[in-house]
Amino acid sequence: MRSRRDGEGGAILPMMAVLMVVLLGITGLALDFGRLALWNSRLQNAVDGAALAAATELNARHGALERARVAAREMLEPQGIPLEEVLPDENFTFYATIGSSRDPADSGKVETTSHREAHYVEVRIEQWPVELFLLPVLDILPGVSMDDELQVDVRALAGRHYYMCEFPPLMFCNPFEAEGETFREAVDPQRPGGPLLEPGDSMYLKYQPDHWEPGNFAFLRPTDESGDPEHGAKALGEYIADPSRQGCTYPNLHTRTGTVQSWPNHGWNTRFDLYKGLTPKEFPPAPGVMGYPQDQSFRDIGGMDDRFGKGDWPAADYWAEYHAYHGQPKPVDWDSWTRKEVNEWETAQGYPPCDPDAGDGVSCPADADLPLPVPDHDTYTDPAPTPERPEPIPDGLADPNHLDFDSEPASVPGRRTLLVAAVNCKEQEVKGDMDVTAEAFAKFFVLQRARQGASDTDIDFLVEYMGLASAKDEEYHVDVQLYE
Template sequence: MRFLKDTDGYVLVLTLLFLPVFLGMAVLVIDISRGNNAHSDLQAAADALALAGAVELDGGSDAITRAKAAMENVDNTVHFLGNDANNMQTVLEYEDVADNEFTVIFLRDIPPNDHDPIDQAWVNANATTDGTDAEYVYVSARSEDLYSIFSSVLKPLIRTVPVRANAVAMSQSAVCDVPPLFICNPFEGEGITDLQTAFSNGLLHGRILKLHAKQNQNDPAGPGNFGFLQTNGTSSAADIRDFFAGAPNPTCYESDTVDTKPGYATSIATGFNIRFDIYDAPYRNAQDDYGPAYNVRKGYKPGTGNFCRKQALVDPSTADFMGFPDNGTMGSPTNGAGGVLVGSPDDYGTFTTPAGPGTWDEWDISTYWSVNHPANPTGHTVVESTFDHLGLQPSRYDVYRHEIETELASANNLVAENSTGGETGYPKCSDPDNNVDHVPAYDPADPSAPTGTKDRRVIIAAIVNCLANPFNGQATLPVNSYASIFMVRPIEKSSNNGKGNQDEDATLREGGTIDVEFVDITGFGGNGTLDTFIRAESILVR
C-alpha cells in the first residue's frame, strides 16, 4: 500500500510520458520555421523574376522575348528544403523550357480585386504571346518539396511538403519636369498609330510638323492639334507660359494616361520663344531667370546696337538670312485639324516605306548651310544622319547638333559663325558677357555645363490619338507614346513681322504654329535618348 501511495519521482514519470510530445512539437516548430524560410526565399525569387521581366513590357512586338532574356539573367537560391548539408541550398535559374522551377505566363489583364485568384480559367482567357498585348507577367516558383522531419516520423509515406510562391508585376513609368504639352497624333488619320514602328522605319525622320491650336473651343481636338496637360498646384495662363519658358513643372505624368487641361491652347508664345533668345513681354528682363538654348540660329536679322531687337524676315529663305526651312512638300494630314501641315512624301497618303530613300525627309539643307556657313558652303555633306542606314538625309536636328558638337569638339565655331547677313547661332540678348547676372547658355555636351543641363530646344510631349478618343476640354486620355521634339523655329504670326507678340492668343489664332521635328520616341522603336526624362520601373501588383 505504501508503494501505491508513494509520490516520489512523479515528475520523471510525467516527463517521460510527455517527452515524445515535446520532441514532436519541437520538430514541428523546426519544420514550420524551415517552411517559412523556404517560402520567403521562393517568394523573393518569384518577385525578382517578375520584376526583371515586367520592366521589358513596353508594348514592343519583341517585348516578351526581351522579358524572357532578362529573366534568364536572374539567379536565386532557396534554403532549408532538404534535410542534410548537401541539399540545404537549391539554386534556381529560369529557362524557357518545360519542367522549369518557374512557370511564367504573360497576361493582358489581371482580376480587379486582389482576393480574386488568377486561376486556370483566367489564364485561358487573358494569357498572351503577343508582346504588344502583354501588360503583366505572372510567375509561379516551385522548387524541390520541403523534406518534413515531423511528417516522416509520424507517417513515412508523407515525407515531403510542396512549397510554392507566386508574383505578378507590371511596368510603370512617368515623365517628370517637362512642359505640360500634348499633341494629337498627326498621322492617326493615315492609320499610323504604331508610332514606334513608324519611327524605327524612318517615317518620322526629318519631317517638320506645323502644329496648331484648336480654332474653336467647342470643336474636338484633331490630328496635329496641341494642348496643355493638367498640372499640380496653380495652372493659370501665366503659370503655363512659365513652364514653357523653363520653370520647373511640379507634375509627373503617367506613361499610360494623361489629364488634359480645358480651354484654348494659347498664351505660350513668349515663354516658348525665350529658348530662341527672344525676350518679349512679360519676359523683357527675364534673362536672369531663364536662359536660351546654346544654338539659337533662326534666320533673324540682328538689331543695330541692341542685341534684343531682332526682326524676323517675312521670307527667311533669302541670300543673307535663313532659318531651318520647311520640307520640299508640305501636306495637310487626313482628317487633320485646321492649319496643320506636315512634311510629306511626294505620294502623300501612302505612308509606307518606299524602295530606296524616302522623299518625306527632303528639305533644302544645302542652301541652309551655304547661307549660314559661307566659309564652307559644302560642309553639310559631312553631317551624319541618325537614319543614314535607311538612306535618309540629315534632319534639321542632326544639323543643329552637328553645329554644336563641331564647335565644342574642334573649335570650328560653327555656332558662332556668321551667316552671309551677319546672324550667328550664339545667343546675344542673354549673353553673360553683357550682363553677369544673365543665365548662361549651356549645351548638355559641354563638360562645363551644370549637372542636369538639358537641351533647351528639345522638349517632351505626350502623343495621344484624338480620333480614337474624341474629347473637348478636360479628359483623361490613353497615351500613345511620349516623344522628344526639336523646336525648329520660334512661334510667329505673319502680321507682326516677328517684332513681339502683345496678344499671344491672337498669335496662335492668326496662323501661328509650333514647328517641330521628331527626335526620339518612347518604347521599343526609339533610340533610348529619353531615358533621362522617363522614370521607368517595374512594380509588384501581387
Template sequence: MLRIVRAFWHDQRGIALILVSVMLPVIIGFSLLAIDMSRVNNLHNDLQKAADAFALAGAAELDGSSGSWIRAERAMATLVSNDSYFSTVGTNGKLTLTSGQPGGTANCNAAGNISWCFLKAIPTSDSTQITAANLTTYVADANVATGEAQTRFVQVTVTPVGFAAIFPASFLTGNAANNGFNVSAVSVAGFVSGVCDFTPVFICNPYEMDANGTNRAGGYTLQQAVSDPAVHRRLIELRKVGNGAAAGPGNFGFLEPPPGVGNGAQALAETIATSKPIGCYESGHVSTKTGQNAGPVQDAFNVRFGIRATGGGFNSAEYGPASNVRKGAVPASKGNQCPQYNQLTFYGAGNMGLPRDATTPYMSGRMGDGNWDLSTYWSTNFASASRPSSWNATKPTRYEVYKYEQSAGLVGTASAGGEVGTPPNACQPPVTSVDRRLLYGAILNCNALEAAGNDLSGHSTNLPVEAFGSFFLTEPVASASDDASVMVELVDVTGANGQGTLNNFLRDEAQLYR
C-alpha cells in the same frame, strides 16, 4: 516486507529514464517537424525569390508602349534563372526555375516553371487575392494593342513543386497515402515610368497606326522613325488642338500643369516658356488641359528664339533664349534690341533660317520627306566654313547642324545679310543649363484615345503615354491663332530604340506590390 514495499514505492532512482523513454517519440517528432519546417521554409523562400525576380524583370518592360508584352516575356526568359532546393523534383532536390517566350500575344500565358498574367489593376486591399474567379476584373484586354496600353502589373505564379516531409505529413494533410505536399509562390510587380522637369505638352503621335495597321507617315512606327536618320529628320508641322478640333497625328495640346502653377492661359504659357519646368508625369496617368487661348502660348515658344513677348512678360532669367537663335531674320530697325515678332524681317537678302523640306508627302501635307536644302543654308550663313565630310554622304538632321554650329564656334558668325545666332544683349541672358530649342512632351496615340471616348481637346484623365519625346523647334511660331503651326523635328523618345538623351528626365521604377 511492508517496509521493503514502502521503500520501493518511494524510490525515484531511474525515473528520468522512464520519462525520457515515454517522451522520446515526441522529442524525435518535434525535431523532425522543425527540420521539415526549416526545409519547407527554405524551399518557399527560394520559390518566392524566384517569383519576385521574374515579376520585377517583366514589370520593368511594362511601359504601356507597343511590344511591351513580348519584351516582358523576353526579360523573364533571359534575365532570370533561380535555383530552389529541397523539392522532390530536379537533381537531388535542386531545381532551376526558368521561363520562356511564347510570343507576347496573350494576356495570360505560361512557360518553363512559371505562369503569368498581365494586369491592368490590382485589388485595393492586399487581403483580396487575384484568383481565377475574379481574374477578368483585373487582367488586361486580350487584344494586344489595347492590353499593352492598359497593362500596369504582372502577376507571376511559380508552378507548384512537391515537398517530401520526413515527419509523417499525413498528420498535416489528412491524406494517409501521401507523405508530402506542394509548395508554390505568387508575386505581383508593377512598373512606374515617368519624367520630371517636363513641359506640360502632349503631341499626337505622327506615326500612330490606324485601325487597319497603317498610317499616313510611310508605315513607320515611332520607334523605327527615331532610329532612322532619314526618317527622323523629316519636318513635322504641329497644330494646336482647339475646342471642338479633332486630335489626330500632328496635333498638339496641353497637359494639366503641376499643382501650384495656377490656372489660365498665362499660367499655362509660363510653364511652357520657363527653362525650369517642375512638372512630373507618369506614363500611364497624364491628364489633358482644357483648350486655352493661343496668344501667350505663341510667346512662350518664341522667347526661346530671343523674341520678346508681345504683351511684355517673360522678363526674368528663367525665360532666357537658347544660346543659338539663328532663324533667318533681323530686326527691321537697326540696333541690338530684343525684338518682338512683328519687328523682324524674315528671309531678307542674305539671311536664311533652317529650311523646310522640299516636299511634304506625308500626313496630309504636314510631314516632309526629310530632304532639306543644307547647301544653301550653309553657304548663306557660313560662307566657306568647313563642315563634317560625313554630311556629304548622309544628310544630317537640322538639330545636328544646330548643335555643330555651337560646338564649332559658328554661332557668332554673321550670315551674308548680317544675322548672327547669338541672342541680342537686350534680351535675357541665354540659358545654357538646358537646350531651349528642344520642346519636351508626352506622345499620345490620339486616334486610339479619342476612339475610346476621350476628349483630348477638353479634360481627360489617366491617359496612357506611348513615349515621352523631345522635338527640335526649327523656326519661331508665326501666328497667335489657334491654327498656328509649330515646326519641329523629332529628336528622341523614351523606350525601345531611344537614343538615351532623355535619361536625365526619366524616373523608371519596377516595384513589388504583393
C-alpha cells in the same frame, strides 16, 4: 516487491520507445517545417525578383510580353531553378489594371494579352517540391502515413509606370490612330514594314481648338511643382517658355481649353531671342537662334500630306549659305546629319550659322573671334566684349548674338529640346476640358519660331522628331514596384 519492480520496468521500456518516436517526430516537424519555411522564403524572393524584371519590360512596344517572360527566366537562371518546369508561359498573367492608385478610378483587375495595355505582370512558381527528411520516419507508427515531400506555391505581382518632369503643357493627338496604331507602335524601329516616323523627320504641330483629330496639337493645363494647377493665358505661355516650372506627374494629364491669345507663341519664341510680354532674364534664349529649313518632301498620313516630312532637309545648301564665312571644311557626313546634330556641332565647335550679308538678320562674328570658345559650364558665355545688338529686324527675325556671349541673357543649353505628350484622342473620346492619359512622350527639336496667322487659333510649331522620351532623359522616370 521484486516482482512488482520487474513489471514496472517492463512497462517503461515501451513507453520510452513511444516517447522517443514522439520526440523524433517533434524534432522532425521543427526541422522539416523550418526547411519548408526556408524554401518558401527563397522562392518568394526569387519570384519577387522575376516579377520586377518582367515588369521592367512592359514598355508597350512590340514583343514586350515575350521580353517580360525572358527577363523573368533570366532572373531565376543563376539561382539553379529549372526554368522550363517552373516558369512555363501559363505561369504569367498580364494585367491592364489592378485597381492601384496608378489606375483609373473604380478599375479592378483586368487581364490583357496586348503589349499596348499591359502595365502589370503576375509570375507564379507552383508545386515546387520540398523533400522531407525526418517526418517520414513517423510512418513506423500504426495508422500514420507521411509524404516524402511537400509542395510550395508562391506568386508576385509587379507593375511598371513612368512619370515625367519639366515638360511643356503641350500635347498632340496621335496622327497614326486612324491607322490603328499607337504613336509608340508607329515609331518603333522594330515595327513590321519599318517605322512611320524616324528621328530627323520634321513634323508640323497645328493648333485647331475643338478639333481633337489625329495630328492636331492642343494645350495642357500647367501644374506647378506642388501639383497645383496654373490658370490664365500668360501662365500657359510662361510654362511653354520654361518647362522646368512644370511639376512631376504620371501621364494622367488635363487638357487646357479657352482663350490662349498669343501667349503660346510668345513663350515658344523666347528660344529665338524674341520677346513680347516676357523677359529675357526669366526666359533666356537658346545657344544659337537660327531657324533650320523644312524637309523637302512629305508623307501622307491619314490624309495629311503636308505635316510629316521625310528628313530630307537641304543640309548641303544650308552649309553653303550659312557656313562659308569661316572657311572650315564641311564634316564628311554632314549631308546625312539631322538638324539637331548640326546644331550640336555648331555649338560645340564654336561656328554659329550666319549670313555675311545679314539677309536673314544673322550677322557673322569677326574672323578674329572665331572659333567661339566652347563652354565648360551650364550657360554659354564668352569673356569677349558683347557686341552691340542690331536694330530690330522688320520681319521679326532674331538677334543671333547669343551663341555664347556674356550678355543679358546668357544662353541656356537644351532650350530647343522639348518633350510633348502623345494622346490617343479617338480612343479616349477627347472633347474639350477633361482628363487624358498620354501613351508616350515624343522628344522634339524646335526648328523654327512659332508662326501665327490672322487669329489666335492659327498657330503652327515646326519641330524635328528625335525619338521617344526614355530613361536616358533626365525628365523621364520609370517606376517599377511590387504590388502583391
